[in-house]
Structures are given as structure tokens and as C-alpha cells.
Amino acid sequence: MTGISRREALKVAGSAAAGALAGGLALPAIARGQTLTVSTWGGITQDGIKAHVQPLFEKTTGASIAYDIGGQGARYNKLLAQRASPPADVFFSTDEAVVAGRKAGILTDASLKNIPNFADVAKWATTLKAAPGDETVAGVPYTLIAYLLGYNPDKVKDKPTSWGDLWKPEFKGKLAFASPVHSAMPALVIIAAELAGGSATNVDPGFKKLAALRPAKLTVFWTDWAPLDKSGDVTLATEFDYYLQTMEEEKYPIAYVVPKEKGIGYPEYTSIVKGTKNQELAEAFLNLMIDPKVQEAFAVETFQGPTNTKVKLSDAAMAKCSCGARVEQLRFFDPELFARVRPAWTERLNIEVVPNWRAR
Amino acid sequence: MTGSDAAAAVPYAGQPARRRRTHWPTVLLLTPSLALLVVFLGVPLIVIAVTSLEPNALLTFKPPGLQNYGYLAGHAYYLDVVGRTFALAADTTLLAVPLGYITAMLLRGLSGGVGNLAMIALTFPILTGPLVVVLGWMALLPDGGPLFAPLIHAGLIAPPRLLGTDIAVVVSLVQFTLPFAVLTLYTALREIPGNLYEAAANLGAGPVRGFVHVTLPLSLPGVLATVIITFSLAASSYVAPHYLGGAAELTLTTLIAEFILATYNSPFAAASAVMLLILMIAVVLAVTQFFARLIRP
């Protein structure tokens, strides 16, 4: 290396590495005392926990919180592979994933005696049957979100009213539709089956009907299609209400309706990882997730509906999340059924349905 | 079988082959890389291979068995996915390599400071990661986006409907792989001694003949390296097909991600991965063979 003093080079490299070490490893390092590791989604959910749960949690327990963030699938696989020494204490997921996780032996019961707030949780929210015994639960439903129809009011003249509108010719190639791997997919298969004269136990007509759809974009998150709504390339979409409300707040051209056949209600759960060394801390965290104050903040800031019946929201806030009257307009499906049928149904979608979607 | 192998066959090779003794034992110098490979690639590969022989939510059989492979190979849907993956990678390579070649040739003519800046600037889009750049394409490519909306409005073009097609994916992949192609080819081209051009010119060769008879043959090892790098980057990309691809346009990587992340079917994911690996090795061998023949007429 001509012209470089090696000592100089080493000094620069050394201080750079030391700086990176100090910054990269010390900043997120686990602080003194006990730490509860929360496995959750980044963005809205992590921000909500950081702002409203973490301060309360640290004050009441003296422990701190660390976050393992990522999509549900990636985090679930981490738990599966690291059963012997779980990388997290608390797991955020859909109710279906709690069913699957308990069956796989990676999630465990929570003791109700440490979760007094559970007594105030609405009955419709507890889609998971209680764990064996009256003293425990499989997890707590900390919010209710709903899968609905969103549309671009600048481009759509007659606002959609039914799931059946997805098949209208005007939305051909202008539709953002749930990907086969979307958590709502089994529900959409059943709804399509019902529209075509089938039912939850006779889903063949549903697959046939879905094959007639012409989506322009398959989505898992609203961010997959939001720019297309803005450009007018997508005019109708299936999406969660709190995402649609977020879009409205951020001035995307969007409006949304609960279909007349009812929307799909999804309680989101937080549960405890089997083998955790912080069982009681985890239960304290679960209790805080369904605390009325915390739930109110989640509802007001992120439009995720509260599940605690003691939460009092203003009318304006009520109109923006799944709560009050909207709950009556939602259907709740059995997560046990979803967990059971998902592998086979995803495969049928891939093989029988998706190839037809290629034609635009 | 490598780029340098091809180079060794080029008439101007700098030195006669197999002349000197081995200074340091070849084996010793190869040990670190091979050890790294065996431990951190070989062992995970064994885990993958074993997993691929296991039953799962879709197929029940007594392990170990090849049923997962049979299933995947027996469905047109999955063969389609394989075909699309390789077609996307091939298209990307066929576009990125010539574009990168011309760019590298032109950048070679720039002086040090400007050339350095030009090269660094090319790495910006890849430094920010594929996600950010793909977001840019998501904003630019829709019919209602800033690129096409004015043209459509003025009646100059019909709505191109690029987003959600393989074209959009290839556009983004070419953009992502281009910097790698330019940098590799630039490195290869600067290895060609300048006095060769003078010699060619002295012998009466024009710029075109000089290129065909000097530059191109001598740069072939670099072209081979670029083809392999571009092809593998494109075939293993996840972000572009996920965000810019169409409603039904899965590739092997997005399919594997589905198996792992959504249906927790790691045996199927593992079997797909092994299939991809075997096909990729076949492609690499074929491409290398093709170049070797090109260099050794």
C-alpha cells in the first residue's frame, strides 16, 4: 500500500471499529436488571408499545424492555428453531398463530392472577378458548382490527357495498387483493364460497369464484399498494381498517366501507413464549397491553380498536377504529379452523387460483 | 473453470504456464476459504438437504423420502415459477452486461478524480439497499405516476401498465445489478495493457478491429465473472419481484419465502432451495463452458 503509513491506517481502522463497537453493540445492549424481550412488529406497533407501555412497565416492574422486531413469520420461525433458549419472552401475533404456536410447543399459558385487566376484556375478543383450567389463558387479545374494503373515491362513482363488488368489471385489473399468504385469506375463501352458494364446509365454489378475480396487485401490507392508490392504478382494495384509516389521515385518496355481508374481525394477540425465564414479568406486560389507558392511546394514535370494555373514547376516535357499533358489523372466525386448513388452502390457491390471476 | 482459467488460454497471457515452483503451498492458502465454506455453508446445506426429505403439512410419508421433490416437479405451477426465475435472471444479465460494458469502457476514459466520483455515484443506489430504490420505481412506474401520466394525458402513449409485470422487475434488477457489472468490467478492462492498443494501431487496426481483436477477447474473463455475478444476484433477488412483480408472478425466492414465512413449511422450502441450487450450478457450469469455448476456438 504505497504512500500509506500502516500505523496510520491501523489507527483509523481501529478507531472506526471501536466507535462502531461502542455504538452498535452498547446502544441496544441490555441494561441493568431484568429485561423483557418483546417479539413484535416494527413501525406502528413497536412505536405504540414504546410510547405507552414501556414507561408504565418500567415504572411498575423496574425491568426494561428490548425488542426483537420483524414480520410475524420470521419471528415465529426464530421461536421454532430456538426452543431450547427462546430469544423472546412475549410474542405478538394473530390468534391463528397462537393456535399454531401452542400446538408446536413454543407458546405457553398466562396466569390470570397476574392479569387482572383480563376480567374487563370483551367476550367477542377472546376468540381463543381459555387454556385448560380457569386460572390461565392462551394470551390476551390487545386489539381488534377488521378486514374491509377500501376504495379511491376520486375514481369510483358507486361506492362498493359488498364483498361481491370485488368481481365487478370496473375493478378488473384495478384491484389490490390479499396475497394467498395473508392472514385474512381463509376468511376470504369462505366468504367467496358463500357468495357462490357454498359454505365453510363446502369451499370448492369459493376457490372457483376467487379464480375469476383479476387483481393488479397482491398485498400483505398496505404499503404494498398505497402508491398505486395514489396514482389511480388501484381503485379497490381489501385491507385492514386501521391501515385504511392511517391512509386517510396521511391524505391518500381513500375511503372505506364495511361490506354488507359483514367485515372480518381480527383480534390481535400477545402471548407468552414457552420456556421464558420471565413468566411473571411477561404476565405484567400482557396486563398492561389490555390496560384501559394503553388501549385508549393505541386506539387514538394507531386506530387499533380497544378490547377492554372500560375504555372510553370520544365519538371522533370511535369513528376511526373497530369499536362500538362497528363491532356488530364484524364476523369472527375460528382461529383453530384457520390454523388447520391454512397449509392445504394456500396450496390450492397457489395451484388452482393464482395462475388465473396472471391474465389481466 | 474460472475467469482466470479462460484468461490463461488467451494468446497474450503474460507468462508461460507451469513454469515456477509453488512458493506457498496452495492448500495452505486455500484452507481459510474452504474452512469458512465447509462450516458455514456446508453444514447449513446438510441441514437443508435433510430437511428437504421430511414430511410436512401437505405430504405425509415415512422419512427420509424424495416425495417433496416429486410433488414440486409434478406441478406445472412450480415449474412455471422455476422458468420465470431463470428467465428474469437471464433477461437482466443480457441487458446489464452490455450496458455495463459500454459504461466501463467510457468511464475508463475519464480522469482519476472524475472517474472515482462517477464510480462511487453508481454505488449509491445499491448502498441504500434494494428496498429504497424499489420504492422509487413503485412511485415512478405506475400509469398515474410522474413518468407516464403526462404522456398518457397528452395522448402520446397508451397506458403502458408496466407495474406488476416482469418488465418492471427486469428494469429494477438491471438498475440494481448495473453497478456490480460496471465495477467488475472496469476492473477487467484496466488489466489490459495500454501498449497493446498502440501495437494494434501500429499494425493498422482501426478502433473497431482493435476492439474486436484486442479488447473484447482480453476482457472475456471479466465478462464471465460479470455474467455469473449478475445472474446470481438477479436469480436470488427478493425485493424487486415482491414489490414490482405482478399478482401471480412468484419467483423461486419469493416462493421459498412464502413456504417459510407463511405456511411454516420448511421441508418444501428446503426442497425448492436444493432445486434452485442444482439448477444454478448447472447454469454456472454451462456459462463457464460457453466462455471457455469462445476463448479457445
Added chain:
Amino acid sequence: MKEALATAKWLYLALLYLFALGPLGFIVAASFNPATSFPSGFEGLTLHWYRAILDHPEFMSAALTSALLALLAAVIATTVALLAAYAMRRGHAHENAALSTALTSPLLVPQIVMSLAMLEFAALIGLDTSLAGLVAIHAVYVMPFALRLILTGLARFDFALEDAAASLGAGRAATWRHVTLPLLRPSIVAGFTFCFILSFVNLPLSLFLTNARTATLPIVMFAYIESRIDPMIAAVAAIIVVAACATTVLLERVLHIRLVD
């Protein structure tokens, strides 16, 4: 004719750079736009999205983790690749198809599967998935890129120069330091740059191997963008570009290392 050729040359470069940098430029522009939805027409100038990063310290710590990870992975990968490439050329082992395919193979395995397999393997032997695991798998993955580049650089390397140095009494270390390395420097620098970038931006390899302490920047960015698509991500991208520029200038001024000599 000559002028037309020069014009064509600049036109080509201009179009190519527009194609290569346009989408990024569009994103960087969005980072100064107060509009919340993406993409939006210009509604003024703001630094709001840059301030917003301050409320997300996880982005900063993740960026440092990623930089450290990429640095370590690139150093390891470039070093072992240099040794391997040298040995292959000098020992004529580059004609060994099995060896060369083996050394390229990390390129050919789907990374998301490697990540999961690595996690399962680590769990099997009771290893903690820490930064070390991440560094190892990143180093393995980026190594072939460095190898390919350095092999290209060695294609016409004249080993007689080394013999000449040796015959003049230079030891092996001195020969390497004063003859071999300087001649190979361009391809080593290019290889290192490749490795660093590819590790820095890689998501699928890290997918299952990060934990609460080792989240990398791509992991944090993807987690964020699942629920938000505001221009803060654009601001993060702009900062990365500025940091890359600063590093380039620093390397050139202090260490006299250029990507292009």
C-alpha cells in the same frame, strides 16, 4: 465524426446515470417534502423527516450494527478470497472445476434458506446467534464476489515479478507488501467495496439471525415499512448516501484509496 462520437458518449453516460440514480434522486427529494403520503407533489421544504429519525434511535443503532457487520464480513471475505485467488492462480488450481464451483456456491443458495438453516444449526449445537454468527454467514455469502474480482485482477498478474523481487533478496512478506499487494490493489479495493455493500444491504441472510441486540438496518427498515411508508425511510436513504460520500472522501484523503485509480 469525432464530435458526434463524443456527444454520443456523454449522452449515453447521462442517460445511464439518470436511469441508475433517478429513482434514488426521486426518493431523496421526497425526504424534504412535508407531504405525508407517498409519492406526492412538492408542498414545500422541510427537515421534519430527518428530525423524525431522532425519535427512532433503533435506526441509528441498527445502522452502526450493519456498518460493523459489513466491515467485519468484508475484511474476512476479502482476506480469504485474496489468499484463495492467489493460490488458485499461482498453483494453477483455478483449472479445478470442483474447487471453483465450490468457491462460487454461496452465490447459488437461496439466502433466506441459508439463514434458517444456520439458525437451526446454531440451535442444534446450542450456539447463541450473536453478531459472530451474522458475521460468519455474511462473510461466506459475499466471499465469492471478492474472489471473482481478485481472480480477474490476477488474470494477467505476472508472477515473474515476485520471483524477481525474491531474487533481489526480498523476503516473502516484503514481496507481498511491495510487489503483490500494490499490483492487486484495484481489484482488492473493488472486491472489498462489493463485499461491504452486499453485506450492508442484505436482508434475507439476517432474517432469522438477528435478535434484540443485533437488528441490522435492512431488518429495521423492512419492519418499519410494513406499517408505514412515510418519507422518513427516504431521509434514512439520504443519510446513507451522505455517509458513503464522506467515507469515500475520507478514504481518498487519508488512506489514498480510490475505487478507480
